[in-house]
Amino acid sequence: MKILICLSNVPDTTTKAKFVNENTAFDTTGVQWIINPWDELALTRAIELKSDAANSIENITVITVGGKDAEPTMRKALAIGADDAVRIDAEPTDAYYVAAQIAEYLKSNPFDLIFSGIESADYNGSAVGGMVAEFLNAPSVSAVSGINFDSGQVKITRDIDGGNEDVSVELPAVLTVQKGIAKEPMIAAMRGIMMARKKPLNVVAPVEVEALTEIANFEMPQAKPACKMIEPENVKELVDLLQNEAKVI
Amino acid sequence: MSVLVFTENWDGKFKKMSFELVSYASKIAEMLNTQTVALSIGDVQEDELKTLGNYAADKIVSVNNDKLKNLDNQAYTSVIAQVAEKEGAKVVIIAQNNMGKALAPRLSVKMKAGLGAGVSKLPSSVEPFTIFKKVYSGKAYSNVVIKSDVKILTLAQNSFEFEENKKSPAIENFEATIEDVKTNVSNVQKQTGKILLNDAEIVVSGGRGMKASDQWAPIEELAELLGAATACSRPVSDEGWRPHEEHTGQTGKNIAPNLYIAAGISGAIQHLAGISSSKCIVAINTDKDAPIFEAADYGIVGDAAKVLPDFIQAVKDIK
Structure with a gap:
C-alpha cells in the first residue's frame, strides 16, 4: 500500500494578512511558512497507520506544487516521517491548476490512497482533493474524521451535515481529511531532522494547464466599531441591548 | 441558458x-x-x-x-x-x-x-x-x-x-444515468434533537476560561434557553473537554451566526478567523486586554462562571 499526501505550504496560522502591489499580492515579509494544518494531520495519521506493520504500508510520499521556497516545508514533512517528497516546480495559481498537476503525476506514479487536507489556510478553497479524484475518475470521500485499517480493508468515518457515517470505498481513492483524524500533529524528532536531509526530494517539471480563476485583488475586512463594555453586575443591560439594539435574541 | x-x-x-x-x-x-x-x-x-x-x-x-x-x-x-x-x-x-x-x-x-x-x-x-x-x-x-x-x-x-x-x-x-456507486455506507449516526452548529442562528461557545469539562452546564443551559448550538475553542477540543465537531476557528468550523457568545475565550487570531463573520459577538472574559474584545460588539470583563448564571436569569426574565 502506498499513500500520497498533498501538502500546501501556507503562512503560519498566527500570521496577519498584509498585501503589496496595490493589494494584488500577499506580503510575505517576515512570514513563517508551515505545512497546512489539515495536511499535517493527514501526514500524522498516515505515519500512525504505517507504524503498525499489519497495515503493510510500504511508502508515504508528500507532494506539493510550488517554487523552491516550499522546500523547507517539504523537508519538515520528511523529518516528521514521510519517506520521500515530490515538488512540482510551478507557482500554484489556482486549485484547478494544482489538482491537474498532481493528477498528471499520479497517472504515471499510481498510489492506493491519496490524502488531502479539507481546506488550505490561505485560499480556503476546499478543492484540490476532490478535483484530483475527478481528474483520475477515482472515488473520493470528503470530510473524513477517521481512517482505520481492518484486515486489508480501509474503514473511513466521514462527517455529514448533521452526523457521521462509516464508509468504505474502492481503491485507489482520495480522502479529504479534517479535524478528528489525528489527535495532534506529530513533531519532528532530532533523528528525523537528521534523516530528512538524506531522503529524496524530487523536483518534477509541470505540465501545461490553464487556470480557470484569477485573483484580481485582496481587501481587508472593515474595521469594527469599538466594543461596548458592560459591567459584570449589569448583565440585564446586555440582554436588553441584544434584544432591542442588536435585535439578535 | x-x-x-x-x-x-x-x-x-x-x-x-x-x-x-x-x-x-x-x-x-x-x-x-x-x-x-x-x-x-x-x-x-x-x-x-x-x-x-x-x-x-x-x-x-x-x-x-x-x-x-x-x-x-x-x-x-x-x-x-x-x-x-x-x-x-x-x-x-x-x-x-x-x-x-x-x-x-x-x-x-x-x-x-x-x-x-x-x-x-x-x-x-x-x-x-x-x-x-x-x-x-x-x-x-x-x-x-x-x-x-x-x-x-x-x-x-x-x-x-x-x-x-x-x-x-x-x-x-428526470431519469439520470447512474453508474454503479463505489462508496459503501455501512452505518449512519445522525445527531437528533440538537441544533447543528453550522445551521444555528445563535451559538454559545466556551473556552479554556471555563476551567474544566464539568463546568459546561451554564453554557448548555444558556444555549437551550436561546435555541442555540454549543461550540468551543481549540484548546477545549484538544483537551477532549468537548467533541471536535464543536471546535470553531481556523482549523475547526467556520461559522456565521447572528449572535456568537464567547465565554472564557481569549480570542487567538485563529479563533477569530472562524467566528469573525458572526453578525454580533458578545465576549465574557476575565482579561480586559484579551483580543476577543477587539472582535466583539458587546463585552463583559468578568469570570464567565459568575456572569453566565446572571445571563441565564436575565434571558429567563424577558422570555
Whole structure:
C-alpha cells in the first residue's frame, strides 16, 4: 500500500494578512511558512497507520506544487516521517491548476490512497482533493474524521451535515481529511531532522494547464466599531441591548 | 441558458440552507437575465418540492434513484453535470458545507468550470464574472475572476439574506444515468434533537476560561434557553473537554451566526478567523486586554462562571 499526501505550504496560522502591489499580492515579509494544518494531520495519521506493520504500508510520499521556497516545508514533512517528497516546480495559481498537476503525476506514479487536507489556510478553497479524484475518475470521500485499517480493508468515518457515517470505498481513492483524524500533529524528532536531509526530494517539471480563476485583488475586512463594555453586575443591560439594539435574541 | 442550484434535503425536507441557495441563485439569474432551475436529489414529495418556488425557482428538476440513497461523490457529481448540461446552466450554485465541499471540486473538473468557493455576496460583476470570498481564513477577502464559460459557486452558510418571492415552478422528474456507486455506507449516526452548529442562528461557545469539562452546564443551559448550538475553542477540543465537531476557528468550523457568545475565550487570531463573520459577538472574559474584545460588539470583563448564571436569569426574565 502506498499513500500520497498533498501538502500546501501556507503562512503560519498566527500570521496577519498584509498585501503589496496595490493589494494584488500577499506580503510575505517576515512570514513563517508551515505545512497546512489539515495536511499535517493527514501526514500524522498516515505515519500512525504505517507504524503498525499489519497495515503493510510500504511508502508515504508528500507532494506539493510550488517554487523552491516550499522546500523547507517539504523537508519538515520528511523529518516528521514521510519517506520521500515530490515538488512540482510551478507557482500554484489556482486549485484547478494544482489538482491537474498532481493528477498528471499520479497517472504515471499510481498510489492506493491519496490524502488531502479539507481546506488550505490561505485560499480556503476546499478543492484540490476532490478535483484530483475527478481528474483520475477515482472515488473520493470528503470530510473524513477517521481512517482505520481492518484486515486489508480501509474503514473511513466521514462527517455529514448533521452526523457521521462509516464508509468504505474502492481503491485507489482520495480522502479529504479534517479535524478528528489525528489527535495532534506529530513533531519532528532530532533523528528525523537528521534523516530528512538524506531522503529524496524530487523536483518534477509541470505540465501545461490553464487556470480557470484569477485573483484580481485582496481587501481587508472593515474595521469594527469599538466594543461596548458592560459591567459584570449589569448583565440585564446586555440582554436588553441584544434584544432591542442588536435585535439578535 | 439557466442558473442551476443544487438543493439538499434531510429525510425528504429541505434544509434552510436550500432556500438561501435558491434565493441566491435567483438573484444571479436576474443579473444574467435568465431562469433559475433547482435540482433536488432524493425522495422528496411534490408539496415539498414546490416550496422551492417560494424563493423564486422557475423550474424544479427532481432526481430520485435508489443508487443515490447515500452520498457517492462521483454519482452525485455526474447527476448534477447531466442536469446542468440539459438545462444549459451557465452558473451552478452549491452549499459550502460537507456535501458541497465533496461535490463542487469534482464538478469543476468534470465541467471544466472555474470554482468560486465560499462566496458570501452576489458577484460584483458578471462580465468579467467576479466573486468575493474570504481568504486566509477570514483575515482578508479577495475578488476573484472566473474565466471559464461555466462557473461553479459554493455559498457560505448563513451568509445571504434570503427573501420570499413566490413563483409556481414546473416540476420535472428526470431519469439520470447512474453508474454503479463505489462508496459503501455501512452505518449512519445522525445527531437528533440538537441544533447543528453550522445551521444555528445563535451559538454559545466556551473556552479554556471555563476551567474544566464539568463546568459546561451554564453554557448548555444558556444555549437551550436561546435555541442555540454549543461550540468551543481549540484548546477545549484538544483537551477532549468537548467533541471536535464543536471546535470553531481556523482549523475547526467556520461559522456565521447572528449572535456568537464567547465565554472564557481569549480570542487567538485563529479563533477569530472562524467566528469573525458572526453578525454580533458578545465576549465574557476575565482579561480586559484579551483580543476577543477587539472582535466583539458587546463585552463583559468578568469570570464567565459568575456572569453566565446572571445571563441565564436575565434571558429567563424577558422570555
